[in-house]
Amino acid sequence: xxxxxxxxxxxxxxxxxxxxxxxxxxxxxxxxxxxxxxxxxxxxxxxxxxxxxxxxxxxxxxxxxxxxxxxxxxxxxxxxxxxxxxxxxxxxxxxxxxxxxxxxxxxxxxxxxxxxxxxxxxxxxxxxxxxxxxxxxxxxxxxxxxxxxxxxxxxxxxxxxxxxxxxxxxxxxxxxxxxxxxxxxxxxxxxxxxxxxxxxxxxxxxxxxxxxxxxxxxxxxxxxxxxxxxxxxxxxxxxxxxxxxxxxxxxxxxxxxxxxxxxxxxxxxxxxxxxxxxxxxxxxxxxxxxxxxxxxxxxxxxxxxxxxxxxxxxxxxxxxxxxxxxxxxxxxxxxxxxxxxxxxxxxxxxxxxxxxxxxxxxxxxxxxxxxxxxxxxxxxxxxxxxxxxxxxxxxxxxxxxxxxxxxxxxxxxxxxxxxxxxxxxxxxxxxxxxxxxxxxxxxxxxxxxx
Amino acid sequence: xxxxxxxxxxxxxxxxxxxxxxxxxxxxxxxxxxxxxxxxxxxxxxxxxxxxxxxxxxxxxxxxxxxxxxxxxxxxxxxxxxxxxxxxxxxxxxxxxxxxxxxxxxxxxxxxxxxxxxxxxxxxxxxxxxxxxxxxxxxxxxxxxxxxxxxxxxxxxxxxxxxxxxxxxxxxxxxxxxxxxxxxxxxxxxxxxxxxxxxxxxxxxxxxxxxxxxxxxxxxxxxxxxxxxxxxxxxxxxxxxxxxxxxxxxxxxxxx
Numbered sequence: 001x002x003x004x005x006x007x008x009x010x011x012x013x014x015x016x017x018x019x020x021x022x023x024x025x026x027x028x029x030x031x032x033x034x035x036x037x038x039x040x041x042x043x044x045x046x047x048x049x050x051x052x053x054x055x056x057x058x059x060x061x062x063x064x065x066x067x068x069x070x071x072x073x074x075x076x077x078x079x080x081x082x083x084x085x086x087x088x089x090x091x092x093x094x095x096x097x098x099x100x101x102x103x104x105x106x107x108x109x110x111x112x113x114x115x116x117x118x119x120x121x122x123x124x125x126x127x128x129x130x131x132x133x134x135x136x137x138x139x140x141x142x143x144x145x146x147x148x149x150x151x152x153x154x155x156x157x158x159x160x161x162x163x164x165x166x167x168x169x170x171x172x173x174x175x176x177x178x179x180x181x182x183x184x185x186x187x188x189x190x191x192x193x194x195x196x197x198x199x200x201x202x203x204x205x206x207x208x209x210x211x212x213x214x215x216x217x218x219x220x221x222x223x224x225x226x227x228x229x230x231x232x233x234x235x236x237x238x239x240x241x242x243x244x245x246x247x248x249x250x251x252x253x254x255x256x257x258x259x260x261x262x263x264x265x266x267x268x269x270x271x272x273x274x275x276x277x278x279x280x281x282x283x284x285x286x287x288x289x290x291x292x293x294x295x296x297x298x299x300x301x302x303x304x305x306x307x308x309x310x311x312x313x314x315x316x317x318x319x320x321x322x323x324x325x326x327x328x329x330x331x332x333x334x335x336x337x338x339x340x341x342x343x344x345x346x347x348x349x350x351x352x353x354x355x356x357x358x359x360x361x362x363x364x365x366x367x368x369x370x371x372x373x374x375x376x377x378x379x380x381x382x383x384x385x386x387x388x389x390x391x392x393x394x395x396x397x398x399x400x401x402x403x404x405x406x407x408x409x410x411x412x413x414x415x416x417x418x419x420x421x422x423x424x425x426x427x428x429x430x431x432x433x434x435x436x437x438x439x440x441x442x443x444x445x446x447x448x449x450x
Numbered sequence: 451x452x453x454x455x456x457x458x459x460x461x462x463x464x465x466x467x468x469x470x471x472x473x474x475x476x477x478x479x480x481x482x483x484x485x486x487x488x489x490x491x492x493x494x495x496x497x498x499x500x501x502x503x504x505x506x507x508x509x510x511x512x513x514x515x516x517x518x519x520x521x522x523x524x525x526x527x528x529x530x531x532x533x534x535x536x537x538x539x540x541x542x543x544x545x546x547x548x549x550x551x552x553x554x555x556x557x558x559x560x561x562x563x564x565x566x567x568x569x570x571x572x573x574x575x576x577x578x579x580x581x582x583x584x585x586x587x588x589x590x591x592x593x594x595x596x597x598x599x600x601x602x603x604x605x606x607x608x609x610x611x612x613x614x615x616x617x618x619x620x621x622x623x624x625x626x627x628x629x630x631x632x633x634x635x636x637x638x639x640x641x642x643x644x645x646x647x648x649x650x651x652x653x654x655x656x657x658x659x660x661x662x663x664x665x666x667x668x669x670x671x672x673x674x675x676x677x678x679x680x681x682x683x684x685x686x687x688x689x690x691x692x693x694x695x696x697x698x699x700x701x702x703x704x705x706x
Contacts, residue, residue, distance in 0.1 A: 060674065062479040062480040066479040066483075074690075164658040358605070385584040385586075388582055388586060390581070391585065392493055395486060395493055398486050399486060402483060402487070434505045435497065438500075438504065438507075439496075439504065440583075440586070442522055443522070443583075444587065446657070447606070447613075447654065447657035447658065448523075448651070448657070449650070449651055450651055
């Protein structure tokens with residue numbers, strides 16, 4: 001489960017990354033000075049980029065903070081609205097197998113012990129699954145990972161949304177026949193699978209990611225008993241801190257491996273505020289690109305590479321025969337092979353400064369959405385302060401996210417998004433529920449205003 | 451009760467604030483962040499003051515009614531002072547932020563001025579204060595019930611809504627006044643804001659005698675509004691020009 005926060009452009013071409021170094025990092029990484037291009041070229045571009053970078057750091061911050069505030073807020077609103085209206089998600093109907101110990105015990109000590117054990121089991125499961133994911137990714141078992149992701153999104157998009165829809169209908173006493181329901185769920189699910197795993201309009205993809213995060217959060221809220229839930233939230237933010245920042249942390253290794261291979265991470269696990277598949281377009285032929293990069297390090301400028309054309313005939317790259325004939329007659333015969341196209345696409349772009357800074361997006365892992373929503377949902381479900389507590393947790397999480405993004409703008413590497421927000425959220429939950437609520441209650445009773 | 455009261459009270463309490471938010475704050479991401487941070491600062495001040503009140507209550511006799519009410523009044527006053535202290539802290543933070551924004555900008559001036567920040571901070575404080583006062587009431591207003599069935603005032607929801615609205619406005623104007631006082635080292639402006647806040651909160655002690663609390667609060671709001679308007683560069687002439695412009699439908703002049 002990826003719960004990290006990072007820049008979109010970290011997965012770009014490595015040359016582009018070096019060009020975007022700020023002065024601080026240039027001094028820290030002397031090896032970034034030499035990248036095969038003439039030195040004076042770098043100096044001009046880097047100086048120009050330094051000034052832009054300095055100015056861009058905070059402008060990038062404010063707009064992108066809002067680009068993350070909105071989906072996080074939407075997810076929380078969906079979860080809170082569901083919790084408040086559909087009683088299914090606050091009803092105790094048993095527990096998951098990951099939390100086998102019950103919390104209906106006689107003594108407080110027993111309950112505490114049970115919840116600690118539950119949290120320990122849950123965290124171990126999460127750690128094992130994350131390590132499994134990293135190992136699979138490292139050894140390039142992409143098919144297994146994709147199969148795993150597809151099965152889990154199938155489960156979420158079809159089964160959980162079916163249950164959700166059923167409960168909503170029960171709450172509002174809407175009569176619905178199975179045929180219409182099947183049609184709705186089928187359409188919802190299939191469009192969701194396409195948007196998340198393949199290509200789709202950005203807004204639709206974002207909406208689906210928000211919806212599956214909300215569904216997952218609702219499942220957690222329903223099946224996790226109280227003390228276990230708070231403990232799990234606390235422990236998972238510590239785990240997130242460790243997993244993303246420690247050199248041997250699984251999530252850090254995942255991000256670094258993805259950067260080394262110049263690949264984007266799985267779209268099914270990350271919410272991105274800008275078009276992700278545009279970056280993928282440059283890597284449509286990963287096989288050809290590998291071949292091209294292996295044997296064309298010297299002649300990157302040369303577009304033609306006729307050495308390997310076993311599969312050249314089958315793939316004409318979308319250029320029609322007519323167009324090719326026209327081109328051949330004008331500029332002479334040049335074969336467009338997958339290798340040549342990949343080599344051209346792999347050329348360092350000289351115009352990276354024309355990249356609109358506002359299109360540089362920021363990504364947030366879906367795990368973060370889920371746990372933020374679990375916190376706020378649990379607060380609205382079980383707090384005696386009710387809406388005050390929910391509002392306090394909401395503001396606390398947003399401020400935590402803002403601080404995390406500020407740190408991201410300063411440190412420019414993948415950061416855990418859970419610790420600060422969850423800490424603030426937990427502090428404000430317990431403080432508001434136990435301290436502020438009695439005070440506000442008394443004030444409302446006498447109609448005093450502060 | 452139910453929907454009519456719910457929507458009525460919501461729009462009385464939060465309508466103007468929503469308008470302020472939509473037309474002046476929602477477009478600019480930096481202002482939204484300042485708004486939420488302002489709400490956060492108000493929340494922290496509330497937390498600390500509730501902590502003090504809670505400790506005082508736990509240390510005292512729960513059956514002594516007068517003592518409890520006295521402690522509550524003390525809690526209110528302390529909370530007001532703490533809110534203003536946090537407004538000052540927020541001012542300090544925003545000052546530092548402006549220096550950072552100036553350093554990072556390309557033309558040496560910040561994308562947002564301290565006066566705009568003062569306004570947004572005030573709205574942030576006001577919105578959070580209003581939300582905390584009103585939201586639980588609104589949630590109860592949705593359900594069944596009869597207001598004042600045990601002899602209490604029947605106007606409870608309505609007066610709460612009006613009080614919330616006036617408080618949101620007051621916080622906005624106090625933000626402008628306070629920051630202006632801090633900027634120009636006019637301590638009497640800061641003291642005036644604190645005194646006004648104490649006065650408004652104090653006036654609510656005579657609830658349910660609503661004349662004693664709502665009327666002074668609205669009068670103080672008008673005073674604060676005029677003062678803040680004058681401090682922000684407005685004048686009687688601007689208002690006149692603005693109104694005349696509307697009436698005659700003439701070509702827009704450099705407006706107020």
